[in-house]
Structures are given as C-alpha cells and as structure tokens.
Amino acid sequence: MKTDTVYKQALNQTLALLAQGAYQERLPSENELRRRLGVSRTTIRKVLQELTHRSIITGAGRVRINGRGVDDSDYFPDVETTSKMQQVERQFMEWMLLGDTAPGTLINELELARQFGVATNGIREFLIHFSRFGLIEKRPNSGWLFKGFTREFALELFEIRVMFELRSARLFAQLPESSPLFKKLRALSKLHRDLLEGIETRYHDFSGLDNQFHRLVNEVSPNRFIDDFYDVISFIFHYHYQWNKKDELQRNRAAVLEHLVYIDALLSRNSDRIEEACRDHLKSAKQTLIQSIMGAE
Template sequence: MKSDTVFKQAFNQLLGLLATLPTGQALPSENVLSARLGVSRTTVRKAIALLDQRELVSRVGKTRIAVAPATPAAHFPVTETVSTSEQVENQFMEWMLRADTKPGTLINELELAREFNVGTTVIREFLNRFQRFGLIEKRRKSGWLFKGFTQDFGIELFEIRQMFELRSALAFARLPKNASAWTKLNAIELQHHELLDTIDTKFHDFSDLDNRFHRLINGASPNRFIDDFYDIITLIFHYHYQWNKRDERVRNAVAIREHLDYIAALKSRDLEKVNSACNQHLASARTTMLEAFSRK
C-alpha cells in the first residue's frame, strides 16, 4: 500500500473521530491517535496538519481543538484510500453490477485492464481466485467465461457467512475503546448517513459501502480461510442479488437503516443487541438473495 494511501485512509478515519467530538473539545494526543488509527505518529501529524489547513481544528498550545464538523467533501475518495488489489476488486464488482453481467458473459482481460487502468497480470490474478470455485472458467483464446452459480451454492455459502459474521460482530463489540476499528466505524457511519440523504440519485453506491462495512466487522475476528473466499461472499451477497433491479433504491435504503441499527448495537457493546441486529440484517440479505434467484 502506498504511503499516501495510508495517509488518506488515516485522514478519513480522523474525520470520523472528529465527527464524534463536540465543538471545543480537544483531540486525543498523537500517541493515542497513532494507536487508534494504527499508523505512525508522523502520519498522524500530517493528518492533523491538514485538519489545521482546512480550519477544522484550531491550535491551543500543543493541543488541537475541534472547531467545525467535516463535510462529505472533506473526505478523500474511497478509491484513493485502498490498495491496487482492493481497487481492482471494487471496480470489477461495480463493472458486474452496472453492466448487468449474467452467466455466460465473456470477460476480456485486456479490456478490463484498460478500463481499470492496471496491468493484465493484476486482472488475471484476481480472476484466478474465482476459478477454483467454479464461478469463472478460463477459455483458450476467448478470455474468461462467467458461469454464475446456483441457489444451493448461495445458500451453503450464506450459512458460513452467517456463522462467521455473528462471531466477528460479537468480537467487535468486545474491542477496547482505543481500537482503531471504532474510529473506522464512526467514519463509515457518517458515510451511511450521507448516502441515505442522497439515496434517490446514488443508490448504486450502496454496493461498495455495504462491502466495506461488512469487511470492517469481519476484520475484528481475522481468519485466513474466511479471508480467502470472502471475495466470493462479496460477489454473491453484495452484488449478485442486486441484479434484481426491482425496488433497488427502496431495498438499499432499508439496508442502510439496518446497517445504522447494526452500528448502534455495536456501539452499545450490548451483546444481545448485537446478536439481534446482526441476525436481522443477515436474514434480510438472505431473503433478498433468494428473491433474486426466483426472478432470474
């Protein structure tokens, strides 16, 4: 990950933290911010300097005081805060969603590389991860064939997702108050409110936000095996079921509100509330998925 990507990611997280502070309250110390954001003190100082420049904080001695809430425009775009591999993943998923990609679609490495502005090797490595699950097949001289998947495949994978995410959500609620995940959760909560305010014209943007939200939760309980096929989970639950275009704006608005309830439960640290919010949201996702299969 490039250093400027780390900085931009830390700055966005710092904006999320700033949003939780009342005007006039001091920011935590550089040491505390470094631990909470998971970055060096040098990166923290650079991020605070930008807050100064944008007049979102003021200097009082050696401390910084919150003076103004951040606007959506203050954040660096998501595409500038993720690694190349993550960008390719997000672009590929958006390509599938917006192009209304169906089973039987041919995927051309060179065309995708040009569209995503990356090398063909990066595209090939990404597609290879799907091949072993039987969702994409390599064709000689004709690129890749997207084969799709069955309802049974989706249900089986959903069962794994549900077990793992509930475990992760409960682990998230037990994180110490100074864990960087809470700052990231504040930032992503703000993005949910911003998207809900513009849902009529930006409802397609929910796919990326949904993906990042669930990855944040699952990050509280790392598991190399789950991480290995989470891309497949993303494909099915965050993109595939949205090929059902009926009531997409309404469904996404409902899902955003469920996310906000989920976030509130996590912040409460009440494990019963977390269990309830997690299961309710995943049950809705499962219903949406099954409805999509029934309308294919």
C-alpha cells in the same frame, strides 16, 4: 505508484472525530490516534501536518488543540478514499452482474485494464483472488473464462452452505448453558427485534445483521475453511443485493422473522427445533437468490 487513499481516508476520519467533538481540549497522542484509526504513525503525522496547515488544529508537538471548526468542504470526496483494488473489485462486479455478461464469456485482462483505467497487474491480482469464488476459471497463457452467475452456481453454493450451517447449528445444541455464545445470541436477538420495529425505514440494515448472525453460529467451533466460505457468501450477497432492490422490504422482513425463530431454537438447545429452523431459513434464502438470478435473465 501507490495511491494515497489511506491518508485521505484517515484524514476524513480524523475530521469526523473532531467534528463530533471527540477531543475538546487537546488531541490525543499520535500513537493513540494511530490505534484508533488503524493506520501507521507515518500516516497520522501526515494528517496532523495537513490539518495544522489548514488551521483545523493549532499548536505543535505535544500540545495540539482544536482550531477553526470543521467544514463539510474539508473532507476528501469518497472516490479518492478507495484504493485501486477496491475500485477494480466494484467495477468488475458491475461488469459481471449489471452488464448482463453471458456465461462462457472470455475475460481479457488488457481490455479490462483499459476499461477500468488500471494497469494489467491490478486486474490480474484481482482475478486471481476472485477465482476463489467459483465464478471464473483460468486458462494458462490465455485469458479467464467467466462461468456465469447462474442457477447452478446458486444451487452449488447453497448445497455447501446448508452442510456447513447445519453442522454448526447442531454443535450449538451441545453447548453448555454457560457458553458466552448464548449471551451474544440474546444480544443479537434484541437487535433483530429492534430492526423489526423500524423495518419500514431501516430494512437495508438487514444484510449486516444477517452476516453477523451466520458468523456467530459458526463461532461455535471455528474452522478456517468454513470461514472462507462465508467470505464468499458475504461477498456475493453484498454485491448482489446492492443492485437487486426489488421487494427488499418484504424479503428482509420475512428473513428477520425467520432469524428470530432460528435464534429462539438455538436458545432452546433443542436439536430438532434447531435443525428445522435452520433448514427453513436457508431454504427461503436459497429461493430468494435463485429467483433474483432468474428474474435478471
């Protein structure tokens, strides 16, 4: 049966809205809330019913108002708000990256299913999806082969990444001055400078900014295959850096500085400068990844 994580998460979000005083007098309509939380009205109604039941809100029908205040203990714990699929994803990445799983290991659906506490179907669906990341390969009627999170993987990944990013960066140089992308770029530059000031404490905010920046560069001329490839990169980096905290501050500071040079180059619309900044940045990103892969071995 389906888990009710969508409902629980929606309830938590609603609580957060109430707690921060978003709705003083009356709650908005069900449709309004639905749009805000990105779930169906069915779910919203379930949430409202529960909140009413708990007296967190009172009234009914069109007139629902804040009831007793929200307490920390009202929230559902985080575990209950992540779907099975997300849990499987996380556990698999742990198994792979933290478990020192050797290249060449055969993956057994049944075993993983037992280990992760889900039906084999869930594992299967995850593996099929995950196979796009180039780390596993299916053997029909047999299992899956783990090819290894290796140096070769990183090299192949970056070869493509450089091709794609240079392509977009070059197109950037040809953009008319009036393009809205430049405005976005300047906004992003500001965010980078802000981060740099508070880097000592906020250094882990970098990965979000990194993603935003590289995706912005690709907006110059959207291509679904490039976008997909960036999904691979985000995914890999998301998990990899989550568990590789070594030198994070220093690494991220350096990367922010590189981004700023790169952004300035893009704003200058000078192809040579752009190309140089792009290559420089990707070169050090590549080294960082490779070092951390090698370090882990």
